[in-house]
Amino acid sequence: MFDLDMRKTFLTKRTHENTDGRCFSAPLGAFGCPCVRLHPLGAMRVADALFRRDMLGPSFLNLMTSWTGLLLIEKVVMEFLMPLMIPSIEAFESFMGRRLAVAILATMNSTVSFWGFGLLFALPALFKVRRWKIQANKDLDTNMLFESLPLIACNFTMQVFVGLPAMWFGLPQSSYDWHRLPTTDILARDVFVWLLVEEVCFFYVHKWLHENKEMYAAVHKIHHTWTAPISLVAIYCHPFEHLVSNILPVMLGPMICGSHVAAVGVFLFVGTIHTLIVHSGYWFCDDNGMHDEHHAKFNVNFGVMGLMDSIYGTYRLPPGARVSK
Ligand SMILES: [Zn+2]
Numbered sequence: 001m002f003d004l005d006m007r008k009t010f011l012t013k014r015t016h017e018n019t020d021g022r023c024f025s026a027p028l029g030a031f032g033c034p035c036v037r038l039h040p041l042g043a044m045r046v047a048d049a050l051f052r053r054d055m056l057g058p059s060f061l062n063l064m065t066s067w068t069g070l071l072l073i074e075k076v077v078m079e080f081l082m083p084l085m086i087p088s089i090e091a092f093e094s095f096m097g098r099r100l101a102v103a104i105l106a107t108m109n110s111t112v113s114f115w116g117f118g119l120l121f122a123l124p125a126l127f128k129v130r131r132w133k134i135q136a137n138k139d140l141d142t143n144m145l146f147e148s149l150p151l152i153a154c155n156f157t158m159q160v161f162v163g164l165p166a167m168w169f170g171l172p173q174s175s176y177d178w179h180r181l182p183t184t185d186i187l188a189r190d191v192f193v194w195l196l197v198e199e200v201c202f203f204y205v206h207k208w209l210h211e212n213k214e215m216y217a218a219v220h221k222i223h224h225t226w227t228a229p230i231s232l233v234a235i236y237c238h239p240f241e242h243l244v245s246n247i248l249p250v251m252l253g254p255m256i257c258g259s260h261v262a263a264v265g266v267f268l269f270v271g272t273i274h275t276l277i278v279h280s281g282y283w284f285c286d287d288n289g290m291h292d293e294h295h296a297k298f299n300v301n302f303g304v305m306g307l308m309d310s311i312y313g314t315y316r317l318p319p320g321a322r323v324s325k
């Protein structure tokens with residue numbers, strides 16, 4: 001049993017807290033940080049000390065929320081949208097051939113999700129709306145955006161030309177059977193694997209691009225030209241980075257699972273909107289400002305959901321982010 005004074009000495013040790021009192025750089029992240037708040041009555045919170053209960057969100061709940069949300073969207077599309085679309089898809093297939101029909105549909109999917117939603121989420125920055133901005137003191141440099149557009153367009157073209165063969169050769173032919181859409185348990189398994197594979201692969205590749213000085217200077221520095229990003233610059237990066245850090249981590253999960261192409265299409269559509277919205281620079285992002293903080297501070301938040309960052313102690317939210325007390 002601890003002596004009361006010893007407990008207070010231990011509990012007031014806050015070597016890793018930022019100005020909001022939230023830990024972000026503990027070497028053992030969610031599992032071992034000594035930052036512990038004192039209870040108003042001075043009682044020890046063992047759960048806080050041992051398990052970093054305040055890190056439960058990034059370490060577990062974000063994954064569960066993304067899994068539930070994406071599963072729900074998949075289920076709605078499979079149950080209500082696909083039965084309406086399948087006759088038209090089959091007619092299109094018999095007219096164009098399966099390979100060309102899927103290529104055209106996938107390109108339409110990419111174009112609508114990236115350019116359609118990308119331009120929509122860029123509107124507040126283009127009109128210099130300050131309200132709800134995460135980095136409120138930084139306005140969009142319109143000239144810089146125009147100069148960035150050729151590389152963005154180049155990467156968009158590359159993702160179509162790499163993604164289509166990857167889908168065609170990486171998925172089994174049963175993935176293209178429109179009369180055998182995935183059931184709920186298959187979707188639940190696939191969505192979980194996709195999210196986990198993306199989180200782990202993106203985190204390690206992204207961290208490597210930062211820690212290897214040559215790779216950072218030659219490759220990743222381009223993406224970090226934007227310290228206050230807007231939606232469309234989500235794919236403003238070196239083409240090599242776009243391939244290994246953006247395309248592969250997303251395509252790998254569906255290939256491992258042999259997922260149905262309709263479910264993969266939904267994943268790519270939602271995933272594109274996610275990456276656009278976390279680069280939007282506004283509080284309507286769905287990651288609580290996590291990726292915007294990465295662009296502002298460089299050495300935090302290398303992952304997508306916070307799971308890997310909470311393990312490595314690199315999870316940090318910007319001032320103004322919502323945190324549960
Ligand atoms: Zn980024």
Ligand SMILES: [Zn+2]
Pocket residue numbers: 206210220224294298
């Ligand atoms: Zn980075």
